Amino acid sequence: MGVEIRVDGLKKTFGRQVIWEDVSFTVPAGQISALLGPSGTGKSVFLKNLIGLLRPDRGHVWVDGVDVPELREKHLYELRRRFGVLFQDGALFGSMSVYDNVAFPLREHTRYGESKIRDIVMSKMEMVGMVGAEGKLPGEISGGMRKRAGLARALVLDPEIILADEPDSGLDPVRxxxxxxxxxxxNYETGATILIVTHDIGTARVLPDNMGLLFRRGLVMFGHREMILSSTDSAVNQFFNARREGPIGMSEEKDDATLRSEGNGGRSRARPAPIPPQIMPTNGRPRPYQARPGQWLQSHGVQAPPGSFVDDEGRDWLIDWDRLAGRWQEPPPPPPAPHKA
Structure with a gap:
């Protein structure tokens, strides 16, 4: 099962440039979380701080009670075995076959024989739908296949935490x-904690259990998916609903005069868009921490935006959840009529 990541007061600078400061939130164990933000807000830098590739100027990253920035190189190397990382471009070795790329962490971190390595590699390749491509070089497969090969490599050590840096970058909507x-x-099969960094709001609206927004050199908000998607905070509402009106500009944040001309203060005048149903595992059963649709909203007295939780087939998940989640069963057939002599 996955473990919790707790970030406390994190600050990172490059020279005089402040990337973000005083970032604090908790990535819950065993759940899918997403961290979003406009381009240039330091999302990839944040992931590198989580695994110790970069060290923050200030703050803590607690992973199962261990403070990552304080670890010496030897212990940091050991901790990284608990992580699986999918880099933005797949980061495959161009001169190695897909099979050897996926097998690389096993050969680097374990003493397994090649027979066991092959069993593990092929099981992960099957999990990501890559069986049949193991003999090809990265340059001979599509971008989507390279992403899946990178994900298979991230899974071979059965990590407790999976970090994915813009996995949807460069992919078409179908892929x-x-x-x-x-x-x-x-997540359903392994129970791993998954943190996805992305700026794709389509992914954010349907996949994670929790999500947050980086903006203005800090964390605007982090919390349950329904909390974020129903928020009237101006930056959150603007970003997750892809609107021009709000504090986020073409390159950086808008100045005060522009915001006054829009009449936009700390709260957005625009109503949040309908909240879509969350992706279910292929087997149709909810993931261990996947909540009933509308549960957070109801428990916090928040009204769902009109049209929420209705899918493309017109099914209302607030009404049909039990059936859609695989817990609904047909009533037993009536007993046969008594035999008449």
């Missing part, structure tokens, strides 16, 4: 949908 389904299935 992105398949990849999102794959993350839901992996």
């Amino acid at each position: 992105t949908s398949y990849l999102n389904q794959l993350f839901a299935d992996i």
Whole structure:
């Protein structure tokens, strides 16, 4: 099962440039979380701080009670075995076959024989739908296949935490949908904690259990998916509903005069868009921490935006959840009529 990641007061600078500061939130164990933000807000830098590739100027990253920035190189190397990382471009070795790329962490971190390595590699390749491509070089497969090969490599050590840096970057909407389904299935099967960094709001609206927004050199908000998607905070509402009105500009944040001209203060005047149903695992059963639709909203007295939780087939998940979640069963057939002599 996955473990919790707790970030406390994190700050990172490059020279005089402040990337973000005083970032604090908790990635719950065993759940899927997403961290979003406009381009240039330091999302990839944040992931590198989590695994110790970069060290923050200040703050803590607690992983199962261990403070990552304080670890010496030897212990940091050991901790990284608990992580599986999918880099933005797959980061495959171009001169190695897909099979050897996926096998690399096993050969680097274990003493397994080649027979066992092959069993593990092929099981992960099957999990991500890559069986048959193991003999090809990365340059001979599509971008989507390279992403899936990178994900298979991230899974071979059975990590407790999976970090994915913009897995949907460069993919068309259909391949992105398949990849999102794959993350839901992996979470169901492994129970790993998954943190996805992305700026794709389509992914964010349907996949994670929790999500947050980086903006203005800090964390605007982090919490349950329904909390974020129903928020009237101006930056959150603007970003997750892809609107021009709000504090986020073309390059950086808008100045005060522009915001006044829009009449936009700390709260957005625009109503949040309907909240879509969350992706279910392929087997149709909810993931261990996947909540009933509308549960957070109801428990916090928040009204769902009109049209929420209705899918493309017109099914209302607030009404049909029990059946859609696999817990609904047909009533038993009536007993046969008594035999008449």
